[in-house]
Amino acid sequence: MSAVNKLPNPDLHRGLEGIIVDSTSISKVNPDINSLIYYGYPIQELSEACSYEEIAYLLLHGELPNPTQLNQFTDYEKSFRYLSSEVISLLNLLKNACPMDALRTAVSFLSLEDYILKDKSIDINYRRAVHLLSIIPLIIATHYRIRNDLKTISPKKDVSLAENFFHMCFDQIPPKVVIKSFNISLILYAEHTFNASTFTARVISSSLSDMYSAVTGAIGSLKGPLHGGANEAVMQSFLDISDPKYAKNWTYKKLSNKEKIMGFGHRVYKNGDSRVPTMKNCLKELSEWKKNWKWYEIYEIIESIMVKEKNIYPNLDFPTGPSYYLMDFDMEYYTPIFVISRISGWTAHIMEQIAHNRLIRPLSQYIGPDIKKVIPLKDR
Template identity: 45%
Template sequence: MAVTSRGLEGIVAAETKLSDVRGQEGKLIYCGYDIDELAGQVCYEEVVHLLWHGRLPNARELDFLKAELRHERELPHGLVDFLRACPKDAHPMDVLRTCVSMLGLYDSGELGEDALDVNRRRALSITSKIGVIAAYFHRARQGQPLPPIRHDLDEAAHFLYLMTGETPGPEAVRTLDMAYVLHADHSFNASTFTARVSISTLTDMYSAVSAAIGSLKGPLHGGANEGVIRMLKEIGSLERVDSYIAEQLAMKRKIMGIGHRVYKVLDPRAPHLKRMAVKLTQELGEPKWIQMSERIAEIMLREKNLHANVDFYSATVYYSLGIPLDYFTPIFAIARTAGWTAHVLEQLADNRLFRPSSDYVGLPAGKKVVPLPER
């Protein structure tokens, strides 16, 4: 008999070698490596290699991948013109979704081509360009010049450089790079599943990744990190936390950055982000953001037995780095592009169309059409 699972909870939709989310243990594994083992020991580009090739690179392979990513950064002129002409108040996630889709227009190949080398090249191109697109839109919407692409900076550093026009300091780079590592993949989360469902029709990589960006944007998924900082700003002070959360819970509203479909214990990415948030807020002399966050987490655990997720502390990390609020989710998207593209490649390697069934609860069959004038 067919099983109905709302939200596909507990359903195993396919196999993957890329990552494992162990909800009861609070573990996240990328290709055999625990996230606690990777965080702080490898850079984002090493994780990109791990996800695309199933193993960490040696020094030569890492240099080669970094060079390839740097080589792909230049955007097509038409895309740069579009970024300059884009409405200034567009949400950067909408801009990312549109621009990744536009990249497909500039691909000279056959879009439906499913050869591995062609799609690996596309994965490289999207992963390299998505940060440039995001940062250029930020500059353009502020009426600022678009800094020239540089080839001497790694991915996280290059994004920060393009956002500000200045070479970033080592601590900001280390922090963002670690955030990229922590966000790079997460098994069949909603956006990755969107990408896999999409590519399972044998559409193209650009369509799959733009669909994933649209899915990530939602507040129940990646959009939650922007929701967290807006909530913290709305609360304003540690003294107001208890009453604010009590009011929200009484109104049955969700607290952003709290709860998870799979993790029933603490999200293993949260402690890493919390540590970074504590350090950065101390250095900035603004401990209130982390104090408020800790109090919210404490109340939510006590009242609802729900833990903080990846978006909860990342919000304070990005805020402390001076990242604009509407760029919190785009940073998630930039990092997750590694995972999305790896999943697209994995799906293509052993594809079967995703086509679940539904439980029909509409009117009984057999109705007859009443002619239009008589209805």
């Protein structure tokens, strides 16, 4: 009987840190230009020049659309702007559920409305991807209205995906500065290589399960505060600080207590998240529009202390938290908004995984008890 080896195995990489588990054409954090790229395009240029719909097309097709392709794509997306009465009833049942849980349950439910669930051909999965892109904002907005005892609002089909989302949440479409910043946040959040939720979706897809199962799992993964849930945690910190004059003490206290500050650090970026400057600029524009500089000032104080004391930089959740606050969204909807964006990356990865599938099944180092003899129940 050999004794169990409890020494750290040199082949063990906890959290898969530094391990390349598969190849992808979709995105890369490119160290040469210190930027995230989607199919070769730097994220900053995409945010400057494109709509979120163009990015969703890019992620699903591998290339940016020309005007005709974009029109066809947006018409196709708009054709899915409809919630069945069953989904609306479900959202009513889920009125008191946390919005991420309601969204996860509703997406899981959508599989019951897919009468060709077993068909996993490329064309049908592409149709599902565009359907999810279109319908997820509707689910979130409808849940928001129900949860706040407001009358639900039907979707508009003559406006962009972002404009329709605001329309269905607030019964109005805000000024351009808000739509522009919201669109940029969707572009920046859309895709980020093998992050936890995307990897979850790929693991689920690798057993040849269906797209709804993979997206349901991905939503569960994104919910956690070390991943997508951080944007809500960031705003909670800002509200706890409440005034820039308390930000310095708050930050030093967190550091001396060895507590993590939400919205800082990243497994891949160690010298700053390439998406942050673009989104910080949006936060600046929103602060100017609202004539409310409080959150921007708190941002700058925490950022400067974290860089000076720990050499740790903000990640994208740090500017999106206060930006969504200035756009008047309830805090618990910030991570669902992340889903409106990341669904395009997830579905692109699901389709890539299925196209070149290999079951994802890693090994583990056993550190449990050595082999034991089973004693019959009566003798235990």
